[in-house]
Amino acid sequence: MEAIAHQSVKLCPFMRQTISSAQGVKQLRSANLPAMAKKCPVVGHAMQKRDYATASAAPAAATASKLGAETVANHATQESSFDFDGLFERDIEKKRLDKSYRFFNNINRLAREFPMAHRQTEEEKVTVWCSNDYLALSKNQQVVDVMKKTMDKYGAGAGGTRNIAGHNQHTMRLEAEIAALHKKEGALVFSSCYMANDAVLSLLGQKVKDLVIFSDELNHASMIVGIKHANTTKHIFKHNDLQHLEELLQMYPKSTPKLIAFESVYSMSGSVSEINKICDLAEKYGALTFLDEVHAVGLYGPHGAGVAEHCDFEAHRLSGISSVPNKRTVMDRVDMITGTLGKSFGTVGGYVAASSKLIDWCRSYAPGFIFTTTLPPAVMAGAAEAIRYQRRHLDLRQQQQRHTSYVKQGFEELGIPVIPNPSHIVPVLVGNADLAKQASDLLMEDHRIYVQAINFPTVARGTERLRITPTPGHTDDLSDILLDAVDDVFNQLQLPRVRDWENQGGILGVGQKDFVEEANLWTEQQLQLTNDSLNPNVLDPVLQQLEVSSGIKA
Structure with a gap:
């Protein structure tokens, strides 16, 4: 350092003037060099022109203060603040330009007039x-009555997390109901299934060393986020492509820990996974299976446990709430099943059902569970009642299926393009974001029908659609009104019909040559059953509290 300083003094007039002695050269070690450089007519001008900021300004200033030297200016205070509002505005404008900007409609569903709702005023139905x-x-x-009664007695909220506020009989009953529904040893309730998926998947990745996750490309955002938070190796396999999945699994020794994450019913297309075959691959290559049944619980299986139960429909129907004797069912083969309380079960919340060891592990380690406030007692009581009610009402599932079939058949006769699938989802293909929004608006304004447009990023660009979901309350007379309204909107906007997609070569099974449509999951024989066809043990079962809900004593 001193050698460089001596050389600088010889060559630079500014340095000769500033440092006139050997003692001055030695003091350069602790001097405020940036401040000195600013006084130089050459270097100082260059620094000002390039707008250099000094690194570690605070420590330099502290050092200078100790030596009584000039304090360095804090350049950060002299600059303009980052334009956050400008960033927000630009990003929102991008969504407006690509027609993916979302408008939320004011929809107030009327319990006594379902499926009716009103908009801003009660007259706008x-x-x-x-x-x-x-x-x-x-x-x-x-x-509703159970929820009212519970709220009157126990109040509106839970009081905190289970770790702090404790839990209650409503939690324990609900988790017992969920475990019984899926015929698993244990269950754990979360504030939402988004949280359940995120918490469980991220925990597995963080705690299982060298875990490799294999995820279907159409998995829900909650699973994608959970896998991202898992911070481990992942592979995305083509949607429902078991050959591609096996090719990826073959890349690793069987001893490498693996997890296959997938859904039963994919909510935007209505496609259904082959759970049994995925379980075959999982056992062959040593993988755990993580199945999201969010859009299937309540709708499939004799008791509404989902597609995994539906795979062994007759065996589960005969055994009722009990395990199927002398047979390992598809539901038994799945390691983890997640579901929601906020769709078919009519309340809010999510859950995971699995072995007691896995549930206790999640209960003990998952931050998304430990640090989240428990659902209110009334919500959990209502959810438990909903599970019990639908379990013994096979007719609800059957009505929903019949109404779905009626709507799909009606659209087929009109040439309205519906993405083919074997489930309860009716995705009407539009193929353009702007037109999908216009179609939704016309249905609302001209026909008083609410169907939300589905655009990117929920679905791929060019596959925008209207997603229709009939319920037991959407009777044939209402369906006829819908069919006429959608037909009118397609005429007004000149939207492509099936024949138009055929001329373009087809897409997603619409207008595609040689496309083989899958049979509906519900067979005609299953649709002819009655509630009396169920095992009597499902009517009012007495369920024992799960030890894992409170913690397993050593």
């Missing part, structure tokens, strides 16, 4: 055709 309240249990009188 509309028919709701896109709710995920699939069985209309949110307005079920038994569920």
Whole structure:
């Protein structure tokens, strides 16, 4: 340092004037060099022109203060603040330009007039055709009465997390009901299924060393976020492509810990996964299975446990709430099942059902569970009542299926393009974001029908659609009104019909040559059953409290 300083003094007039002695050269070690450089007519001008900021300004200033030297200016205070509002405005404008900007409609569903709702005023009534309240249990009188009674006695809130405020009989009963529904040893309730998926998947990635996650490309955002938070190796396999999944699984030794994450019913397309075959691959390559049944619980299986139960429909129907004897069912083969209380079960919340060890592990380690306030007692009591009610009402699922079939058949006769699927989802293909929004607006303004447009990023660009979901309350007369309204909107906007998609080569099974449509999950034989066809043990079962809900004693 001193050698460089001596050389600088010889060459630079400014340095010769500033440092006139050997002692001055030695003091350069502790001097405020940026401040000195600013006084130089050459270097100082260059610094000002390039707007250099000094690094570690605070420590330099402190050092200078100790030496009684000039304090360095804090350049950060002289600059303009970051333009946050400008960033927000630009990003929002991007969404407006690509027609993916979202408008939320003011929809106030009327419990006594379901599926009717009103808009801003009660006189502005509309028919709701896109709710995920699939069985209309949110307005079920038994569920509502239980919630009212519970709220009157125990208040509006839970008082905090289970770790701090403790939990209650409503929590324990609900988790017992969920475990019994899926025939698992344990269950854990979260504030939402988004939280459940995120918490469980991220925990597995963080705690299981070298875990590799295999995720279907159409998995829900909650699973995508959970896998991202898992911070581990992941592979995305093509939607429902088991050959591609196996190719990815083959890349790792069986001893490498693996997890396959997928859904049963994919809510925007209505496609359904082959759960049994995925379980085959999981067992072959040593993987855990994580199944999201959010859009299937309440709708499939004799007791509404989802598609996994539906795979062994008759065996579960005969055994009722008991385990199926002498057979390992598809539901048994799945390691983790997540579901929601906010769709078919008409309330709010989410859950995971699995072995008691896995549930106790999640209960003990998952931050998304430990640090989240418990659901209110009334909500949990209502959800438990909804599960019990729908379990013994097979007719609700059957009505929903019949109404779905009626609407799909009506659209087919009109040439309205519906993305083919074997489930309860009716995705009407539009293929353009702006037109999908216009179609939704016309249905609302001209026909008093509410169907939300589905645009990017929920679905891929060019596949925008109207997503219709009939319920037991959407009777044929209402369906006829819907069919006429959608037909009118397609005429007004000149939207492409099936024949138009055929001319373009087809897309997503619409207008595609040689496309083989899957049969409906519900068979005609299953649709002919009655509530009396169920095992009597489902009518009012007495369920024992799960030890894992409170913590397993050593």
